Amino acid sequence: MISTKSRVPRQLIAYILKKGNSYQSDLFIVRYTKNDKHFSRYRAIISKKLLRGAVDRNKLRRQIYEIIRTKDAEREEKHAHDLILIPKKNILPRTFRQIEDDITKNIINRPHDQSEQA
RNA sequence: UAAACAAAUUUGAGUGGUCGCCUCUCACCCGCCUCAGGCGGGUGCGGGGAGGAAAGUCCGAGCACCACGGAAAAUCGCAGCCGGUAACACCGGGCCACGACGAAACCUAAUAAGAUCGUCGGAGGGAAAGUGCCACAGAGACGAUACUAUCCCGUACCUUUUUGUUUCAAAAAAGUGCGGGGGAAAGGUGAAAAGCCCGCUUCAGGCGGGACAUUCCCAAAAGUUUUCCUUCACGGAAAACAAGCGGGAAAGUGGGUAAACCCUGUGAGGUGCAAGGCGGGAUGGAAAGAUUUAUUUUCCUCCAAAUGUAAAUAAAUUUUCCCGCUGCUGGAGUUGUAAACGCGUCCGCCUCGUGCGGGCUCCAAACAACCAAGAUAGAUGACCACAUUUUUCCGCUUUCGGCGGAGAAAACAAAACUCGGCUUAUGAUAACUCGUUUAAGAG
């Protein structure tokens, strides 16, 4: 789990989902915007259609936040972003290590600024 | 007594370490307002951090706002009795000619049924207010009907017999066919047959009596509640409610189905913490709708412009939500010890009873201790090591099997204002109770 200030504030979520830029990794749909902080903020949203029980849904969200905490927690960045991660259906059979690889390679180390310029 | 199986109740998933999350108290630091102090942010020590079902949202409440002069109707529930309770569709007790299964006395040639007893279950008012439905089969399924059998009358004169006669004709009786009528005591059908039983009688209807159910009255009563008296305690008295049981009277009706409509009694105003209150409203986001202004496009008109119509975009205006605090965590609370009464159950004793004494479970006065979840796109996770169980693969040994290594799994499932129940999911391990089976022993 990451602290409250490292998570995207609640009132920005609707705005990011509607107006933010978007791309997909192997396991996630990602929507993001720039922010004026010196660190990136994250939020994981899991659909009730993906996992029906509340226990499984809470566990997946905690694992995602745990990966972000160990790999990216409050890292200093010049151009930080607010990111929302939405898991896709093919995340279900994956182990913790496989999810960790996908987030590290495709999301945290991705140069978001280039895609904006393009 | 032991073992196995099954059910109910209680318990609710190992240990340690690293990093990390939410919240509370205290201390320190920073910033702002003000100078008692308050607000915001940060750091550190310490405390706390999901369940028996948090679930389904099926009932009952608290709490909050809105509406409201009263009554009735409609709609939606509930349904024998007493009590527990804030309340309930929950729980406990006892009742029932309510149902199922079992036992066996009496009766009987024997069986069945039946009064009785035991166990389990029961959404258990009313079918004598009315309406509807009851397939197939069957005569008939509820204002009864007329198939078979049966009785009466008429008729045919086909058959037989008798009387009579030469014969024919005629008459009577029986049988058969046809028509009309009487009529429910017999049958087979069916889940169910005009309610049941007994006696007398008729060609057949018919008559009388009994038992049960219904209503009213009377007497007593399981049980419960309240009050009073007395006592160390046991206890006693009175009043109220009282299902069912018994007696008497009336009525003179009787198939089933009300989880069919309905009738009777009884209850319910609506919305739900996203209720509601306070603050903020600077910027921004979402939704809704309208107005104004500007631009662009289309249409009408047209030489063109302006005006008008429709659409899109932008800006402004309005409302609601998004934000912070509150409601918000202490409540009909939980745990432990446990008196007395009482229900249940087991054991012993005798005078064998609605008996006495004792043990256990439940219930529970009183006392003590504790209250430490309050998140808000929603706080408990990840990794490592060890231990237990199950399982897969590989290697060694090899009769079942054992040893070593690697991997996987270890229930159902997570608060969202708070309680009381119900229902459903799961059941490692342990405890206790009841039941069944087997084995051994005793009578």
Place this chain on the structure above:
RNA sequence: GCGGGUGUCGUAUAAGGGCUAUUACCACAGCCUUCCAAGCUGUUGAUACGGGUUCGAGUCCCGUCACCCGCU
């Protein structure tokens, strides 16, 4: 969080409490054709699950499960 609704062969649909549960497409088999298609004939296959009421439930009542739709 709150509320409403629906479950019938593989698919889409019928069925006043009274059947061996209807019809069409699909599937399978046969006929027809040189072969395929079309056509004809036949077969298989279902009341979501568990109880209750009733002589008798797809239907009535209760409880689960799955799915769908609203409010927010």
